[in-house]
Amino acid sequence: MPQLSVQHITKRFGQLVANDDITLDVPGGKVLAILGENGAGKSTLMKVIAGLLTPDAGDVLVDGRPIPHGRPDLAIQAGVGMIHQHFMLVPRLTVWENIVLGREPRTRLGAVDRRTAVRTIRELSQRYGLAVDPESPVHALTVGQRQRVEILKAFYRGAQVLILDEPTALLTPQETEELFASIKHFARDGFPVVFISHKLDEVMEVADRIVVIRQGKVTGELPADDATPQKLAELMVGRAVVLRVEREAVEPGPAALEVERLEVAATRHRPTVGPISLTVRRGEILGIAGVDGNGQLELAEALVGLVPTRHGSIHLAGKDIADLPVRERTSHGLGYVPADRQTDGLVLDFPLWQNFILRDYASSPYRRGVGIDRPAARKAALQAVEKFDIRPASIDVFARQLSGGNQQKLILAREILRRPDVLVVSQPTRGLDVGAVEFVHRQLLELRRQGAAIVLISLELDEILTLSDQVAVLFRGRLSDPVPAADATRDGIGLMMAGQGFEAKAVSGQ
Numbered sequence: 001m002p003q004l005s006v007q008h009i010t011k012r013f014g015q016l017v018a019n020d021d022i023t024l025d026v027p028g029g030k031v032l033a034i035l036g037e038n039g040a041g042k043s044t045l046m047k048v049i050a051g052l053l054t055p056d057a058g059d060v061l062v063d064g065r066p067i068p069h070g071r072p073d074l075a076i077q078a079g080v081g082m083i084h085q086h087f088m089l090v091p092r093l094t095v096w097e098n099i100v101l102g103r104e105p106r107t108r109l110g111a112v113d114r115r116t117a118v119r120t121i122r123e124l125s126q127r128y129g130l131a132v133d134p135e136s137p138v139h140a141l142t143v144g145q146r147q148r149v150e151i152l153k154a155f156y157r158g159a160q161v162l163i164l165d166e167p168t169a170l171l172t173p174q175e176t177e178e179l180f181a182s183i184k185h186f187a188r189d190g191f192p193v194v195f196i197s198h199k200l201d202e203v204m205e206v207a208d209r210i211v212v213i214r215q216g217k218v219t220g221e222l223p224a225d226d227a228t229p230q231k232l233a234e235l236m237v238g239r240a241v242v243l244r245v246e247r248e249a250v251e252p253g254p255a256a257l258e259v260e261r262l263e264v265a266a267t268r269h270r271p272t273v274g275p276i277s278l279t280v281r282r283g284e285i286l287g288i289a290g291v292d293g294n295g296q297l298e299l300a301e302a303l304v305g306l307v308p309t310r311h312g313s314i315h316l317a318g319k320d321i322a323d324l325p326v327r328e329r330t331s332h333g334l335g336y337v338p339a340d341r342q343t344d345g346l347v348l349d350f351p352l353w354q355n356f357i358l359r360d361y362a363s364s365p366y367r368r369g370v371g372i373d374r375p376a377a378r379k380a381a382l383q384a385v386e387k388f389d390i391r392p393a394s395i396d397v398f399a400r401q402l403s404g405g406n407q408q409k410l411i412l413a414r415e416i417l418r419r420p421d422v423l424v425v426s427q428p429t430r431g432l433d434v435g436a437v438e439f440v441h442r443q444l445l446e447l448r449r450q451g452a453a454i455v456l457i458s459l460e461l462d463e464i465l466t467l468s469d470q471v472a473v474l475f476r477g478r479l480s481d482p483v484p485a486a487d488a489t490r491d492g493i494g495l496m497m498a499g500q501g502f503e504a505k506a507v508s509g510q
């Protein structure tokens, strides 16, 4: 059986030690999970194994033989098959063309032997339950299918060791289950498999052993059978964390946000989104689930006024705001936490405290004459830093200097502490550690308790199911009817995320 061994790998980027003396062994037939927060050093390690990065120290061995450093070609030759976080396929080529690219089987006359290629791929695809049509062009495939093509490609190239870097990030729950079944099948066939994730439940489900890394160092290694979410979270974060938030019952009030037949016109870069109708009452969270790229960004931006809408109305506490510019919507009580904090949420070259008052600098409480009341603004920013545990806790650092997690907390603090009547929040916990996730969830629930209406757009189905009162699914620019979260199941929502139930709606919705 093939075997992968990683010995004392250290990798620095300047001052930063991204991998600090990491050693692991993956015997054939086993799935090893590498668990760690964003930035822990997981992808770096994988790139070292795949020869894409040269380590400063240490060795990678397949079957006891070291792979020369920094040679992806030799890593592939040694049998390393790496499935990246971002796919590397050519959309206009077919599945089989992508898979054989650069290694085309030839007929005796030297032409590309399409029949042999297609047959080989069919066999591989049946063997591992990786259903995909070899003749289909890649651009016509779903994300889950594209990933299968990447895996088939690795096997076609003779992979003996399979490494998957956060492979579930873009999948529906059903696609995730199918992938897990395939992964278990690779292991049963004797391959060592490395599965990388930051999700506790996933590693517990798919792995035999779990290695946890934090800030480049291995902080623990344990059999999956001995793992509990609590133990894993502690190893990841370095302290005990509360994983479940209490969600108290809130009697919803009158409708705070009413959207009717809202439509965003297509451009060269995006398809039409809508018509979308939704209602959120005070004290209610409407969770919007969906696979990335189904109109999440367009819907959020249409609600807050960042993209023009073609049709439809948006009523905020009874007033139609659909034609108002962003700033006026904001002063009418709308808050927004964008998914992309760097470009949409912050002015990176402003200090922290100025970013904190960005929405309100022209109005009370920070206005003084024609200028801003600096002491009042600075005091409010200091309180926010304290309350939201934003580090480093100086309010004079530039937003650019904050880590991703701290930038996210700064935006959340600004939007939540303004006490908006309606908050549109997209991917509120992306990039936060599990401890910070729980904190943010509690803040959102507190805002709901105080009577805000919240539209929660998230790719994390667990987050949606934990927080929401109502759940709807966004698919190809259309929104399903909401269901009470109490009646929503992972499987049911997952099927809708893949489009089930939308054909009928598309017809009746016209």
Ligand SMILES: Nc1ncnc2c1ncn2[C@@H]1O[C@H](COP(=O)(O)OP(=O)(O)O)[C@@H](O)[C@H]1O
Residues within 6 Å of the ligand: 013, 016, 018, 036, 037, 038, 039, 040, 041, 042, 043, 044, 045
């Ligand atoms: N090419 C690079 N240059 C400089 N720093 C990098 C580079 N790649 C990753 N890093 C840094 O190394 C650390 C680990 O990153 P990464 O391995 O991508 O983490 P993970 O995959 O666990 O989220 C992070 O702090 C990241 O910013």
Ligand SMILES: [Mg+2]
Residues within 6 Å of the ligand: 042, 043, 044, 085, 165, 166
């Ligand atoms: Mg990564």
